[in-house]
Amino acid sequence: MSNSNQFLGNVEAEEAILGGILLDPNAISVVADILPLEAFCTHGNQQIYRAALELYQNDKQTDLIAVSTWLLDHKLLEKIGGNNKLCQLLTRTVSAINIDHYAALVLDKYQRRQLVVIGHRIVDLGCDTSIELEQVLEQSEQQLFSLTTNKKAKFQPKPINECLANILNKIEQGSSPAYPTGLADLDALIGGLIKQDLIVVAARPSIGKSWFGCYLANYIASSVQKPVLFFSAEMSEEQLAKRFLSMHTGIDSQRLMHNQIYEEEYDSLIKGLSNLAELPIIIDDTPAGELTPTKIRSALRRIESERGELGLVVLDYIQKLGDRAAGNRAQAIGKYCGACKDIAKTFNVPFVVLAQINRGVESQSNKRPSMADIKDSGDIEQDMDVGLLLYRDEYYDSNTPDKGVMEISVAKNRNGATGVCKVLFDGSIGEIRNITV
Template structure:
């Protein structure tokens, strides 16, 4: 009996995980009851079989099934014979013995899951062997090695949930359930931003698998708004938030969180000029913030591989991630190939972040700078063409939000303390403008209008 010769040389004294009996019952079952094939064809691959002869037999069954032909003993025998494989699998007697030993196909679903589990365990052993070899590849940068090693294990864990064609009837049922949940207020597939009007225009908030871009000129408050969004999503969604701050340190981000939560001006915290009456709210804010699952990385130039790896670890440990924030795009691009112009580098980063959002099923909010052209117009409200360095950012993003404060250009404006969030692009929804209150001394944004249901 020939078994799978996948390289398990480091474990020669131990038999790799397998269930030959389960494999035999599955093969006997689909020949005894060809209708059983429909229950396992999309969940059990031929590679999952440990015995090579079993792989050939199951592959024959898959070919017949795909052609709408029965997988009974006669059809499988003829297919193997016509393709020169009958002798290799042990002849007609091998097939007949599989049928004779099988009582029914009633438990074929459970057995298929068992065979797949054993296969994944063998794949894990193989990945471990390959990771050992990666460790010796000293000519390759360590971050690249670590990401490749992590990806090998992650691919095994996610193999069972690979995407497949979905019949519209199933998609309609899921969509109706989501609409009904939103209508009754029992749930939303989006992570609430904490700002009513912004949630309204975004269809509930930040949605998984989408890339959001928040753009503004320097000092307008995009990092402050990103911090507010991180805290709001963490509170309302009860999910981890990953913040990659390439510009501010972790201490600076945390200090802004404390100012916003405690109601103590940021400059007081910066100088340590805290009054006796302020220590109590500061302590309460620290206790409340400690309960939030917010993770901050202030490495100056993390690579896309490093970001993907860290988000993947948080997602695996906590069962998902509510929001990933990148502060900001152009700084990430500085650490990429200097032989390529900045526009191309920013484009590569934006495409990588879009892939990250889809692959890890998380919403990604990337902050971006705007070019100086906006300063030379009468109306300083930014437009899509103001995105700095790359039109690819506009193309890759699902939503582009531009932050504008009239008081930055007109100190005497009656709109002092008002921030405009101008949604210039939304792939699956409307565009428009949302107004928020901006309390600069506490680096805090607030709802301007009362919440509306959506």
């Protein structure tokens, strides 16, 4: 440890913790999940704590003899000061009753040491002009957030027995990896919105893909009560909020857009405003040219830090992003799509991306789109886990018997079935509901 960091340690508190572990067989369980090995500022204390952690994780006692034997077997006993050091820790400790207090003191010093290290890294990043400024800011923010959340790395190599233990635990708890959509036939096909999945919803303009995104955001926010972040690269926050308001009040969205309300609708308006205000829906209307994966990650990191686990992310719509005058749009959109998949995995959240269908389908006799019809598709089909294609016959044929019906074609489903289901759709208020038999 450098001289500048010598004061950023509390050796007495560390020794009190280690003594408590040797004295009380239950003490290690209090600190094992909150104190990493690096929290101890001296190498000797780190090795003693490492021995206790290894024993605890293998369901063994952490008393003096067990810790001493482990250190001896690993040729570390003499390096930490021998049995005399362990006996001193034990004799100086009266009880482990305050071990959580000592852990807080040690964690405080550890985080201060981390902050000093991160500060130096940020200075180095700021001075490195070979790295784009946006990347510098994103990396700097990420390091600071990782410190404040004090979380272990999410993605680490794990033996399969640990993976299986996690699976069994979730099965026994009855926890589901997916959130139902409230649309029974759709859920029967895709099993709901699965965490870490990238769900692409594609359609021609005016078919209802933005309404579909609003429906999913509103349903998840209402049923799961977890934060839903809606990135609106197309509509302003006012326009999008009015769509949600129309869904909650039954007031025609076109009139709401122009602030035209009938007198008899005011009670519905007040009630809808009250109900909608309670939902954890967050709108980000950063313009499409400025909305990047870096900014999406930054926004999600802040919301997760402030409000806890995320429920859903919606992006409307992906082809709006980036420089539309750039040469290879398919390649650029493919990179954005890949980044959205990475974000879904990082934040353990279903990510719904809305996409535009090429106008070429308009010249076809059957205007139902296919995956190949997604505009600037690039790697979109490769990166998505679920692909939903929307179609309304009413849009093309005013005499159709399927008036008020939206077809949802599950054209890709990495972990389930494909097929077509139908729902009722009212485009004036964005209502989407099951077709009852």
